[in-house]
Amino acid sequence: MIQFRHVKKAYHTRTILDIPELQLHSGLYWIKGGNGSGKTTLLKMVAGIIPFEGDIFFQQTSLHGQPVPYRRQVSWAEAEPQYPSFLTGTQLLKLYLNVRRLPWSQAEPLLAALDMQGWIHLPVGTYSAGMTKKLSLVLALCSNTPVMVLDEPLITLDTTSVKVLCEWILRMQQQAGTLFLMSSHQQLDDSVALPVTVYEVYNSQLRLA
Amino acid sequence: MKQPLWLLIKSLVLPFYKENTGVFFFVFVIMFGVVNMVDGAGIFEYHYSLAKGMLAHRLFLLPVLAAWALYLRKGVAFITGALQRPAYSFLYILRSLPLRKQWWLWLGVVAALFFPVLVYMVWVVYVGAGQGLIINTVITLGAAVAMCVAAAGRLVYYLSHLYNNHVAGKVSWTHHITLSYPAILLLQVARTQKLLWAGIKIYSCGVLYLVARNNNAEVYDISFPFLFFNFGVLVNGMIIYRMRELEETELQFYRSLPVSLLRRWLDYAVLYAVLLLPELVTLAALTPLQLHVADACRIAGVAYSTVLLMHSLSFLRAFTPGEYLKVLAGLFGLQILLVIYSQWLGMSVLFMAAAGGIYYYGYYRYQPATGAGAHVV
Numbered sequence: 001m002i003q004f005r006h007v008k009k010a011y012h013t014r015t016i017l018d019i020p021e022l023q024l025h026s027g028l029y030w031i032k033g034g035n036g037s038g039k040t041t042l043l044k045m046v047a048g049i050i051p052f053e054g055d056i057f058f059q060q061t062s063l064h065g066q067p068v069p070y071r072r073q074v075s076w077a078e079a080e081p082q083y084p085s086f087l088t089g090t091q092l093l094k095l096y097l098n099v100r101r102l103p104w105s106q107a108e109p110l111l112a113a114l115d116m117q118g119w120i121h122l123p124v125g126t127y128s129a130g131m132t133k134k135l136s137l138v139l140a141l142c143s144n145t146p147v148m149v150l151d152e153p154l155i156t157l158d159t160t161s162v163k164v165l166c167e168w169i170l171r172m173q174q175q176a177g178t179l180f181l182m183s184s185h186q187q188l189d190d191s192v193a194l195p196v197t198v199y200e201v202y203n204s205q206l207r208l209a
Numbered sequence: 210m211k212q213p214l215w216l217l218i219k220s221l222v223l224p225f226y227k228e229n230t231g232v233f234f235f236v237f238v239i240m241f242g243v244v245n246m247v248d249g250a251g252i253f254e255y256h257y258s259l260a261k262g263m264l265a266h267r268l269f270l271l272p273v274l275a276a277w278a279l280y281l282r283k284g285v286a287f288i289t290g291a292l293q294r295p296a297y298s299f300l301y302i303l304r305s306l307p308l309r310k311q312w313w314l315w316l317g318v319v320a321a322l323f324f325p326v327l328v329y330m331v332w333v334v335y336v337g338a339g340q341g342l343i344i345n346t347v348i349t350l351g352a353a354v355a356m357c358v359a360a361a362g363r364l365v366y367y368l369s370h371l372y373n374n375h376v377a378g379k380v381s382w383t384h385h386i387t388l389s390y391p392a393i394l395l396l397q398v399a400r401t402q403k404l405l406w407a408g409i410k411i412y413s414c415g416v417l418y419l420v421a422r423n424n425n426a427e428v429y430d431i432s433f434p435f436l437f438f439n440f441g442v443l444v445n446g447m448i449i450y451r452m453r454e455l456e457e458t459e460l461q462f463y464r465s466l467p468v469s470l471l472r473r474w475l476d477y478a479v480l481y482a483v484l485l486l487p488e489l490v491t492l493a494a495l496t497p498l499q500l501h502v503a504d505a506c507r508i509a510g511v512a513y514s515t516v517l518l519m520h521s522l523s524f525l526r527a528f529t530p531g532e533y534l535k536v537l538a539g540l541f542g543l544q545i546l547l548v549i550y551s552q553w554l555g556m557s558v559l560f561m562a563a564a565g566g567i568y569y570y571g572y573y574r575y576q577p578a579t580g581a582g583a584h585v586v
Contacts (some may be wrong), residue, residue, distance in 0.1 A: 047465040048464065048465050048573075049461060049464050049465050050576065050577065051573060051574045051575070051576060064573075067470075067573060068467045068468070068469050069467070071465060071466060071467035071468075072467040074465070075465075076462065076465040078461075078462070081462075082458055082459045082461075083459050083460075083462075084393065084397060084455065084459045084460065085290070085293070085294065085459075086383070086396065086397070086400055087384075087388070087393065088384045090384075091384065091386075091387065091388050094387045094388075095387075095388065095389070095390065095393075096466070098387070098389075099466045099467065099468055100466070100467065121384070123384060125290075125293050125294060126293065128295065129295060136462075139462070
């Protein structure tokens, strides 16, 4: 369970997000909202990337109080991932796996499912937008953390990959009870019915849509 | 023709100058900032002698031409690297132009890249004509033109073969090794800042060596030479600034990984020890014959703590390059004050404590200047 307590995010004098109290239990959450409404800001806060007032907890672990144990439970994939062009996908994946103390075999099924084995060893600078996106999703999903924060997970992916990803998300949620927090403007793949709960960021509040 | 050229300059040449601000700042200070009036001779005489020396002695001319060629090669490599990125794929359209037009266009880009050298060339021609050193002036001019012509040809060729796999997907030996986080940052310095890094090392190690080698006295004052040396240490701030930029854009994901603050700090500590290795080795080599052990320790302590402090200061807020330079200037002022009062140990301890404190306070509170969470509208 993720819990928001007195969470506030302001930029200069403008409040972007104000979430006094909210609990999200295991499940699939879809965050909606217009451009610039604060969706990505919210997800970056949950992933521990940008500072904010208040605190976010996973179970009883506080993001501000116990930053390392909290980060062990949360994985993050950004909307438009950027990586140093001189690194290969393999090097980035090994860095992730080493930090999380996981074996290479942990990533293999996902690499195969997303058909990445032929180019993962190439420099990121040679990747297309879709390939970079797939890499960011593998980096997040291979860690098997109980919370997955995926910003716009479907953009730039081809239709086959969208289907594979949706199936993967559903399986992880059903088998491991993973909490997925995602944002998107796109519709989910119709052939995979994901039982999502939709929230909307509106007027700096997060509310059920 | 003018509009595509301006577009290319804006999208390829200006980022090159931006990325190498540190190098240009350093070279500018060395060429103009540290030259003082001695016996009535000032900056004019200094540069006149440089150009005359270069034109009068081919042994001096050759390394200068080699340095210009290396500089241009670096600029061309920057452009070819950029052309591989998806963001620059729109330049593919240039391939539809006739080759001659393409070449002229790239020649304009190369001239913009080579602009600082071309400006200096005007001065060299002036000196050469004044001194009657016509043959070497023509050789210098011819070499500069040949470099530009060849560089433009290289870019035309590169763009026409851009999507051949052996060009775009080149794999280097560094791709086969597992890299830790500090190794990634070091690799970035090696790729994009090696010229600046090497320049700093030549300057700071050179100052140390010359001062210590000429020092025969048992009792000496290290304060003034230290300030010269320390200028080189402070220029490392430009490398730090670029590394922090990389961290906040292409390595931002690392902030979300479960790595303790202490581990991150140790990573940075190792990284900066490696970057300062030439200075530390020079200090060790000069001790104890030319430099007292205590002085070597003082210099090393202040240099290392200064670099760590410059790094930590970048977590206070997202500084623009200009703002960050002002911060470094303030730091230099503080150092002068502490050196005047001979507070060497105090300076090292104070800077180290401040570096640790600011880092601990600022790491998770840092607000990036770009992306969501920064300019949310």
